[in-house]
Amino acid sequence: MNKISAIVKYNSKPAGILSKEDGIYRFTYNETYLREAGNRPISITMPLRKEPYQTETLFPVFINMLSEGANKKNQSRMLKIDENDHFSFLLATAKFDSIGPLTIERINEPA
Template structure:
């Protein structure tokens, strides 16, 4: 199981988990939900207490990943399988992402 904290505008919005069965779970942080001024991380993941589950990496996070040659170069340089979406997300989306979302691996 691998996990990361998901930040929106440098505020911890929740936790994204890749479970051992390759199911993905996103859960909003309770303190994030308690502030009514906080927006959802995406229109496809509206604010709610119940976790979101998917057999695929949620499009919000998948769309943060490089494609094509850039992805191949990243996977070679980082020594991560090019098909390991979650691994590449953890390795490349901690800083300077396009958009307001960043992730921090939980070790």
């Protein structure tokens, strides 16, 4: 499977990299973000640290950025994305118009 990566920004500042490869999600804070005083974690459940976070399901902080119900169904139809493909939904919908300080920008755009 191909690796898909995205920059996670906190108030427009690059905070780290979110990736998916072989069904595993990883989030790693940017070293510069870690060094700069006053930067906040992207989530209370993901405190600032050098070691990557890893899981088999998309991290709750990112799931919570997704629409639900009728909005999700409409987006699925309009974007032609499976309703259960949370990572693709995140990449397609969280680049500009998101609630809160986080935005997600895909790094390796599909050909």
